[in-house]
Amino acid sequence: MDCRLTIGESETFRGMLTQCMETGQRADMILDDNGLTRAAGQIKAVYDENGHSFLEMEDGRKIDIGTVVAVNGVFASAYSGC
Numbered sequence: 001m002d003c004r005l006t007i008g009e010s011e012t013f014r015g016m017l018t019q020c021m022e023t024g025q026r027a028d029m030i031l032d033d034n035g036l037t038r039a040a041g042q043i044k045a046v047y048d049e050n051g052h053s054f055l056e057m058e059d060g061r062k063i064d065i066g067t068v069v070a071v072n073g074v075f076a077s078a079y080s081g082c
Contacts, residue, residue: 030070
């Protein structure tokens with residue numbers, strides 16, 4: 001049986017992503033933005049704007065944390081069976 005690590009239903013990835021930024025750890029993510037895509041690299045900033053939390057990657061890409069469904073092998077509970 002396939003088992004995956006998950007975060008709780010009421011949790012977000014913001015804390016994990018902030019920790020990646022602070023420690024310089026690479027973040028490998030799966031995003032759900034009208035379909036699943038991947039993003040990876042070093043996080044330059046974590047911030048709030050217009051009621052949403054965002055990441056800015058070192059390459060300048062801006063990612064809405066609300067679209068993140070997995071970080072470094074840890075999945076949102078809704079995606080544990082993907």
